[in-house]
Amino acid sequence: MTQKGSKVAIFGLGNFYALAEEVAKELADKHGITATIVNPKFITGLDEELLDSLAVEHQLVVTLEDGVLEGGYGQMVASYLGDHDLKVQNYGVEKAFHDRYNAQELLAENGISVENIVNNILKNVD
Numbered sequence: 001m002t003q004k005g006s007k008v009a010i011f012g013l014g015n016f017y018a019l020a021e022e023v024a025k026e027l028a029d030k031h032g033i034t035a036t037i038v039n040p041k042f043i044t045g046l047d048e049e050l051l052d053s054l055a056v057e058h059q060l061v062v063t064l065e066d067g068v069l070e071g072g073y074g075q076m077v078a079s080y081l082g083d084h085d086l087k088v089q090n091y092g093v094e095k096a097f098h099d100r101y102n103a104q105e106l107l108a109e110n111g112i113s114v115e116n117i118v119n120n121i122l123k124n125v126d
Contacts, residue, residue, distance in 0.1 A: 001050070005034035007125045009054045009061045012039055013073055016064040016091075022114050023062070023121070031122065043073045046080055055084035059125045062117065065092040087124050091117060 003024065012020025017039050027033040036058065038050070043065075054061060061081060063074035074090030081088055093110050107113065111120075 001036060001038050003035070003037040005036040006057055007033055007035070007059050008121055009036040009038060009058045011061070011063045011065075011073070011077065012037065013043055013063070013065040013067075015066040019064050019112070019114070019117075020062075023064075023117050026114055026118050027121065031118075033121075033125070040073070046076055048080065051077065051080055055081060055086055058086055060087045060089065060121060062089045062121060063091065064112070064117070065090075068093055089117075089120055089124070 005024070008027065010020040010023055012018070020037050020039075024035040024037050027035050036054065040047070051061075061077060063077050065073050069075065069090055069092035072090075072092055074088070074092060078088040078090060091110070091112050093106065093112075111117075
């Protein structure tokens with residue numbers, strides 16, 4: 001955990017750690033929400049103790065991963081937290097073959113922008 005907050009916990013995986021910081025900054029600057037930011041050291045397993053503590057102190061967990069959603073870290077987090085009383089939002093790329101693409105367009109098609117993520121977060125927190 002690189003920043004301790006409340007209500008919202010944002011996991012920034014790989015290259016999307018910077019995106020997690022941008023989303024957290026927007027939440028703080030414009031909406032008065034200090035988000036917890038997590039940079040997972042390993043993505044092949046879960047820090048269950050951390051997830052359990054987040055479930056007690058937060059309303060929403062957001063995962064941002066620079067890869068395919070299907071079978072990814074976000075799905076593992078959502079599965080683990082399924083029995084807890086909080087929501088999970090996962091952001092990543094839908095599974096598809098992309099021969100040639102513009103990276104920014106691909107991200108936009110998958111709803112991966114600071115504005116979209118912040119708007120979705122605000123819909124799910126008090």
